[in-house]
Amino acid sequence: MPGSHPPITATELAAARAKYVQERERRVRPDGLGQYRRLASDPAAAPHDPFTERVDRQPLTDHVDALVIGAGLGGLQTAIRLRQAGLERIRLIDDGGDVGGTWYWNRYPGVHCDIESYLYMPMLEEVGYVPRWRYAPGEEIRQHMVALAERFDLYRDAAFHTSATELRWDEDGARWHVGTDRDDAFTATCVVVSSGSLSLAKLPGIEGIESFRGRAFHTSRWDYGYTGGDASGGLVGLADKRVAVVGTGATGIQVVPMVAEHAARTYVFQRTPATVDVSKATSPHPGLNMTLLEGPTFGADGDLYFVDVVASSPAPKVLRLDTASREVSGFFTDSAGSYTSAQWSPVDGRLYLTDYQGTIRSVAADGTDPRTVFAGAVEGSPMNPDDLTFDPEGNLYVTDLTGYLDPAKEPVGRVVRIAADGSSATVLADELAAPNGISFDRRYRGLYVSTLWENRISYLALDRSRTSVLATSIVAEIDDGPAETETDSNAVDAAGNIYQATHGEPVIRVFSRHGRPLATVRVPAADRAGLTSATNIAIRPGTKKAYVTVSGDAGGFIYSFNALAKGIRQSNGG
Template identity: 60%
Template sequence: MTDSIATDSIATVRRTAVQTEADRVSADLARRGVDVDAVRARYRQERDRRVRPDGATQYRRATGSFGYYAKDPYTPRTDREPVTTDVEVLVIGGGFGGLVTAARLRGHGVEDIRIMDEAGDFGGTWYWNRYPGIHCDIESYVYMPLLEEVGTVPRWRYAPGEEIRQHAMAIGRTFDLYRDTLFQTRATGLRWDEDDDVWTVETDRGDHFRARFVVTSSGTLTEPKLPGIPGIETFRGHTFHTSRWDYGYTGGTAEGGMTGLADKRVAVVGTGATGIQVVPFVARDAEHLFVFQRTPSTIGVRDNRPTDPAWAASLRPGWQRERQENFIRTVSGAPVDEDLTRDGWTATARIQRTMITGTVDERVDPAERERLDELLDLQHMTDVRARVDEVVEDPATAAALQPWYRYMCKRPAFSDRYLQAFNEPNVTLVDTADTGGITRMTETGVVVGDTEYPVDCVVFATGFEVGVSGVLSGSLPVHGRGGTMLLASWARGPRTLHGFTTHGFPNLFQLGPLQNANSVNFVHVLQDQADHIAELIRSARATGARYVEPTRDAEDAWAATIRATAIDNDAFRAGCTPGYYNREGTATTGNTSFGPGPVVFRDVLADWRAHRMDEVMVTT
């Protein structure tokens, strides 16, 4: 009885604290003249202005007549003989997920590893994306993996893309991963050989070999997409996608100096994370820049700066893991003694949980917690909109750049140069909200409504097809036991154990966001996934298991766990302006992430490995 009274008392105190904070924030908003109901109405209005009936089909893939957008402009293609030698572990994907997995396997004594990637070198998204101004938006000390193992400290708090790409290559050298890697190679088929318990692998280079284990880490943001603008194929000027930046046309480097644009009128289409970084550099170098915006991004302060040499010299062994752990716990809502990062991500952790999973206090009434979350969100977004007014000199432009939606409706952006670029006389913002985007293209320009903007060059900063790379897109057919296709086995929804393995597809491991945890620093999540997969393979080799495969019952139990724990944010996403978070505002599909977040998920995996891992080790 005493324990029950104590529990009730604590719950009352917490509920009172939440109510008190909500009242304090509400009073602050009232003092600033913010009408909560009016803002809600404005959010609905701004959403409705932008929703298109064609939804996600408004985009087209960079294939067919637009396939040149997806070609490799960086590494000349070299001919080679088909590979037929077998391998113990095949890792498909040379980005950070594949690299860390291979590095962990090396640590377990696995020598026979082959990495395969369509790019000409390691780096994944950092190989393809080399546009002007590219930087990571997560602090580089926690974003770039294996810093201590490689023996380096990033030169900048938010590292430029080239430094990150070079670090990926350094991982490859440090762990001797180049020796059997197949670059410029795409896997075209995986088929399970039931007689020999191996995967047969085919590629677009005529390779045909076998692998005991296959790990897929082909990413979720690798397939560039283009807007399906009427007349796009008739434009006679120059076009390219930001993920295949054409420095042959623009001149310069990722640091700028694009002298080829000095006499050019340039259109940048898209104002998401990429456009935010590109615009200031094109504005500086082009004769005139037109920025075509459908929905403005939230622009927080970046505050990038060089790494302090004295701080770097003071770091002790284990510093990166400690900092990474601190960051992921902070943004996931887990308790920490101190926020070591103190940036825009950690400062807004509480209002990120509408989209990013994490720890919440279940003893607080959900309605009370939701009220506080909305008020904190509104308080922050009011500050974001106020900053636009402070920085942008033209009132009409400032008004168009203000984001009217909840904070996590779109991935937040951070920049100390983007808003300032609109104060330059050669920069014009073209808002396309009321026309549903760009109306059409002509031979010489871009049309919005009845107005044509003559341009010489169009740069598409329109992002990627989210979550459709490799296996999930069907571009890599996977045939398991009995010839069953993986996607066919998921026809009624994904079936996995912890997101990594599927019954009927032995020794196949998948990295990615499916049915596991998520975080704003997904590279940390990939590190945890790599640890888990490497431990599964290590155990299989140590115990002499024929293969690793979960049971149907284990898959069903995990699916039930996902359903029970996943945050139901469909209503939140439905109220957002259209974007890839809600499939362009036309549909929500439910949340398939582990609700308690990556910190708890890691503990779940550790406990499972300690007590139940033998259940997936098939020895007979």
């Protein structure tokens, strides 16, 4: 709403501009496009077109009404409109082997469009097609473009694997003379240039790439003959391979999970990180000289809610971040609770809080009306609740961190199920080594549970009623961090990837649902002093925007980054 936030000051505007210049300088290089190598001339590149065989043909010497250079979406729609306007001879030319443009070349595993298909795919009514996906895979878009070319008879005069090399206007003849790399010499009454840049493949100018002895190709020239599978996955040819993916943009984010699912080992190389935003939430608390943030979760209002574990009343114990303005404000506090996590119920719209002292409390959406949901022993033993998650019916699943502070480190932790109305509680798993993080998988068939002492993520498969554990398996173990590293909370995205937070270092590790390492997200090196934990993560549902609570002697902060897949309810901390 206009006026809902104070106007930006001159000082704030200058700071924002300085930050923009700083980020721009990190990304702009003096060598410009010289930092890349064109694919066609690079010895490490795949053949020019791995999808369609280049066929020899006789040079074209005829005349056409219109020449459209480029058979991507722009060129294809232009040619269709020219056909509808009555032009008879329309020639599409493209250096690819068919129509499609970027969708002809980009057939890598996992390729999807990030614009809704009903908005992105043109002329659906003309061919009577209803997209199968809200965000269509590349092959569906390409096939739709082929259907359009067939529907409007654009293949008749088309010339593929052909690039224009000369356009010369003949004033006397009122026509264009066209030359191509196939020795064509034809004429056209009019010419439309629709040659986009997204079909041009560029390799990084890495020293020694020419002498690399392994297989190398650009994602826009994917070699399924080598990897096996198709755009939906199944890359069985990589089973015994170590694979490096260079780049972490939109393509890299889609490719990496597919490759990591099958490759023996996957390495991801990033030149320039995506923009990382940070908001300071709290300062170190007096007497403790530190802070500890936990439990980020998105409310129905779009704000991010989180807890300050070591805050004392009257300081707020639950805080709220307006992700648009980056403003942090207090939401709730009391004199009794030691809150370790927060989650919104899918049933009653209240915010539920785990109190390490043994209770589960909830508050209304405006921070009022605190209630005790559950308190007391569970099956005869007291509970130290740490993290929680909900099933769709509103039942709570809580990690019981009992024994965590015991020097003997006896594995007496539990996973507890609490009925939605708080009337009963049962133990789903026991004798656990300090369980902390807990999240449902994307289909609510089981729980991912992180155990601090083991630095391990385990999967608890549940029965249909989600009231008992059918089987337990180890998904991943953290063995690449410093000695003080402990697994903390976890979250799951729409692709089933697991985001594992840590105590002891400000790092989030990302694993596939099968436990393969996919990525490591670190706080920028310049910020790491005084930050010792990245404790929890939330991905905004329906987007890839992720937020992580980071804490230590320097205070408490909320960092943001781009996740590998979109957020779902299971992406809200836990």
